[in-house]
């Protein structure tokens with residue numbers, strides 16, 4: 582569903598029919614059986630077979646990364662991991678539609694996107710190991726640190742997009758956000774600012790139906806989150822978020838519009854959070870297994886795979902190579918995350934303010950005193966057990 586293709590300022594009236602507003606059916610290229618669907622049939626497949634295979638391969642690798650990260654949490658090697666299992670069409674399709682010179686503003690759920698951008702997989706997990714920094718160089722990768730405070734990345738993306746426009750660059754800024762994040766003030770301020778200044782920004786909402794335990798019906802009364810674009814006078818589109826070809830297509834189109842000076846786009850991608858919110862959450866307390874089953878058959882990876890098989894593009898060799906690459910990645914994650922990182926506790930206080938406040942200095946001294954006392958205790962009990970031998 583394209584909510585608003587191009588704002589019509591010529592005086593011919595509101596560019597939307599009410600039917601369009603009330604029809605929230607998402608744009609789709611492949612249906613859940615991997616067969617060609619309706620609306621995008623003619624224009625979406627500008628992707629060469631080589632690119633389709635590369636997209637599929639990135640999904641295989643992204644999924645393996647996700648499964649491995651979930652396992653590493655259970656082993657105590659990661660503090661927390663918000664899984665994006667089942668959201669790969671969004672995580673990967675959106676990134677592959679960007680240029681490497683574009684900026685990306687991810688949330689905590691978007692490690693798979695970072696991996697797809699080419700960032701070292703172990704570095705992408707730095708924050709989730711409990712470190713104070715994001716692990717990679719945001720400038721080098723044109724990827725902001727993953728944000729945990731909901732929707733704060735929206736204004737960052739809007740600001741960067743406007744700065745790029747003023748500098749005469751053709752950079753686009755894409756910010757991810759969850760369905761829950763759309764209830765934050767920051768989300769609306771970002772959209773309004775970007776629309777007023779016609780900033781080359783894309784606001785991509787991964788509507789995975791839940792904000793922790795809060796279902797979409799309690800998040801909004803609107804028929805579609807994409808409708809919010811209308812209120813800000815920007816283009817809006819609702820896409821099947823489990824259809825990677827459709828996602829790539831709408832993001833590429835939004836980026837093209839932004840580069841042509843036609844301003845921001847709001848994309849709502851309809852998908853599903855297959856796992857619990859994080860390992861700290863028990864989803865069975867607030868949703869039915871039948872709902873998960875419904876989405877299982879809409880799996881984005883299986884859908885593309887079926888399509889590629891039927892098209893004769895996916896040979897056994899191609900599958901074997903991708904699976905091997907995914908297993909190599911998982912093995913590397915196990916090996917590198919299995920090592921204890923070198924941690925200097927003083928770093929906790931080092932980068933909070935340019936000049937540390939008296940309170941910070943006091944806390945740093947208290948922690949040091951506690952660690953010194955622990956050390957002394959350990960040395961004394963070592964000496965006692967030595968003497969007792």
Ligand SMILES: Cc1ncc(C[n+]2csc(CCOP(=O)(O)OP(=O)(O)O)c2C)c(N)n1
Nearest residue numbers: 690729730731759760761762789791792793
């Ligand atoms: C400003 C802010 N308020 C509350 C929270 C606590 N919180 C963390 S995740 C979350 C739910 C977010 O849901 P959604 O935006 O749909 O993203 P998802 O986790 O589904 O990807 C909430 C409320 C937070 N991180 N930041």
Ligand SMILES: [Mg+2]
Nearest residue numbers: 759760791792
């Ligand atoms: Mg959500």
